[in-house]
Amino acid sequence: MSIKRSTRVLALAGSLAALPFMLPGVAAADPAIAPVDLGTLPGDLFSEVNAINDHGVMVGSSTPLEPQIKHHATRWDAQGRITALAGLGGEQSEANDVNEHGVAVGWAHKDPARNQTAVKWAPDGAVTALPSLPGGDYAYANEISGTGVVVGTGNGADGKAHALRWNADGTVVALGDLDGDYGSALWITRDGRTIGGTATDAAGRNHAVRWNSEGVITDLSPGIADSTPEDMNDNGVIVGSARLSGDPKPVRWEQDGRTTWLEHPEIWPAWASAVNDAGVAAGGGYQVFGTTNPARWDGTGARTTLSTERGLGNDIDSAGTVVGLENEIAAKWDASGTRTVLGALPGGTYSNATHIAANGVIAGISYNEEGRSHAVYWPKTQG
Template identity: 50%
Template sequence: MLSCLKKPLTVGTLLAAAALSLPGVAAAATAGPVDLGTLPGDQFSDVAAINAAGTMVGQSYPQDVRLRYHPVKWDRQGRISALPTLGGEQGSAVAVNDAGVAVGWAFDGHEGVHAVRWAPDGSVTALPWAGSSSDAGVISRTGVVAGGGVDPQGTRVSLRWAPNGSVTPLATLPGGGQTHVTGITGDGALLSGEATDAAGNQHAVRWTATGAITDLSPGNQGNPGATAAAINDFGVIAGTVTEAGRPAPVVWKRDGRQVRLGWPASPASATPRAINRAGVVVGSGYVDFAEDRAVRWSASGTTVLEGARRSAAVALNASGTIVGNVESVAARWDADGTETILGTLPGGQYSWATGIATDGTIIGRSDRSYGWHAVYWPAS
C-alpha cells in the first residue's frame, strides 16, 4: 500500500489546472488498518464513533437478509464486546462521549424500538418517550442526548433527553412536519438539525435546551432546500442552502448570521460534512458528473485537498487533521494539507475513514473476501 503526499491546492490553482488533473507523488509504504472484527457468528461490523479515550461503538451483524444488528463497543486495543439490549435481539450504538457513555437504540422483548443509553460499564437504560418508537443519535460531553421518535399521532419528531432522563420534544416549524437532529454542542445547550415547513420545504434549524426552534434559512425554498450538517461547541453550524437548484455551502454563526463559503464552480455545488472548534469546515465540492473533490474551508479561504481524483472529506479533529476518502480508499490530510492514503485490509479493494479522535486515531471500515469489517488506524 502506498501513501500519496501532496500539497493542498488553492481554488485559483484548481481553476488553472486543465481538467482538474494534477499528478500525485508516490511515497513510502504505510501500514493499513487494524481489523476490529465481529461478534462470534457475525460476518460484518461497522464502527460509528470514537471518544478521546479510544472507546469505539457500533454494530455487528450476520450475513442475513434480515440485517440483525447487534450493539457493540471496542476498547482502545480494539477488543470487541457486546452491549445489552432491552430484551430483544437487535440494537446499535451510534455515539459515545468522553465519559464513555454511549447512546443508540435497542429492541425490547416485544420488538419495540427504544432510544437507549449505555453506561461505561455496559449497563443499558431506556430513555423515556410516550410514542411508539424512539432512537438516540448524539450525546454531549455533559450527557445530554438527542434523537427522534414517533409521536402518538404517527409523526416523526425530534427529542432531547437531559442527563436525568427527562425528555423535551423539540419544536417544529409553524405548520411543518418532520424534524431531524444532526448535532449537539459539547455543553448540550444547542442542537442543529433540519425541519420541513408547511409547504414541505426543508430548512436548516437550531434548537435550544428548552426545545425552542430557530429557522436559519427562512427565505430558502425549493429542492433540495437547506441542510445543517454539523455544529461545533460554539454553536456555529455548517450546511447548505439552495442556489440555482444546487446545494451551496454556508455556515451560520451563533447569532444566526449566514456566511457563504467559497467554491469555484458556477453555480456553486458543495457540501460541508463537519466543523471543528476552530470553525474549520470540511466536505466535498462538485466538479463534474459523479466527481467531487475533498475541500477545507477556513479563515484563510477555500482549499481543495485533492485536486485530481474523486474524493471527499468527512471529519476532522480539533488539531485540524482531516479524514475522508480518495477513489474509495480511506485518506488523511494533515493540517498543512499533506495527503496520506490509508490503505485497506489484506485482500480488500475499498476502505472509508469516517471519524477521527482527538489523538489522531481514525475509524472507518474496509472490505475483505468475506464482508465489511469495522477498522481503525491507530494514531501515529
C-alpha cells in the same frame, strides 16, 4: 464529530466515476499504511463504527446479514477489543454515539414485535431505556453531551416525528418545530446547551435548525428551497449544504445565525461534511462531471482542493487534519495538505476513513478479502 454523514458518504463514494484532470498545489502521498480490523461479534459478518470519543473508544454495530439489516450494538475500547452492548429483549440494537465519559446512546428493540426505543449504556455496558413521548411507539438517540443530556427523535400521539431531548435525569422533552411532520435533533454541544439538527416546515421542505437550552427552535435557512445539515461543532456552528435553486452548495451557519456560503464553482454541487471548533470545514464536491474531490474550507470560506483524484473529506480534527477517501481507499490530509494513504485490509478493494478522534485515532470501514465491510481503525502511532 458527526455520525450522520456516513450514509451519504458511502453511497456517493461507491458511485464516483474517474475522470482525469489537474488542479494545482496538491501534495504527493506518503506510502500506504494498514488499518487494524476491529472484527465482528461472534456469528456476525459485517461491522461499522458510528462514533469515536476523545479517548479512542468506539461504538457502532455488528451485523450478520447483508445489507446490514440486523444490528447488534457494539463497543470497541481504545485497544480495539470488541464488546456486545446489552439489548432490551428484542432482536436488534445500535449504538450511535459515545461521550468522553464512555456513556453510549442509540436504540434497541424492546420486544420481538420490534418496538424501538432510545437507550443509554453505562461505561460498564448496563442498558437503560429512555422514555418515549406520551402515545409514542418509537424513538432513537443520536448523540449525548458531556453533561449526560441526550438528543434524538421519536413520535408522539400525533403521529409526527419530533426532535427530542432527554435531560440528565432521564425526562424527555419535545423540542420546538417548524410546523412540519418531522424533526430530528442530531447533535448537542459538549456543555449540553446547544442542539443542532433538521426539521421540515408546513410545506415539507427540509431546514437546518438549532435549539437553545429552552428548546426554542431557530430556522437557519428561512427562504431557502431546502438545506441539509451535516455536522455541528462545540460552538454550535453547523455545516452542510443548501439550495436556493439548482444544485446544493456548501454552507456554514455561524453562531449568530449568519449564513456563510463556502467557495465552490457555481455550476457544480458540493457540501461540507464536518466542522472543527475553529470553523474549518471538510467535505467535497464536483469540479468536473461525475467526479467529486475532497476539500477543506478555512474560516473565511476559502476552499482548498485536497486531491485531484476522486474522493471526499468526511471528518476534521482541531489541527485541521481531514480524513476521508481517495480513489476508494481511505486517506488523510494534514493542515499543510500532505496526504497519507491509510490503506485497506489485506485483499480489500475499498476503505473509507469516517471519523478522527481528538487523540489522533482514525476510524472507518474497509472491505476484507471476502468483500465484507468491517469496522477498522488506524492507531495514532501509524502515520
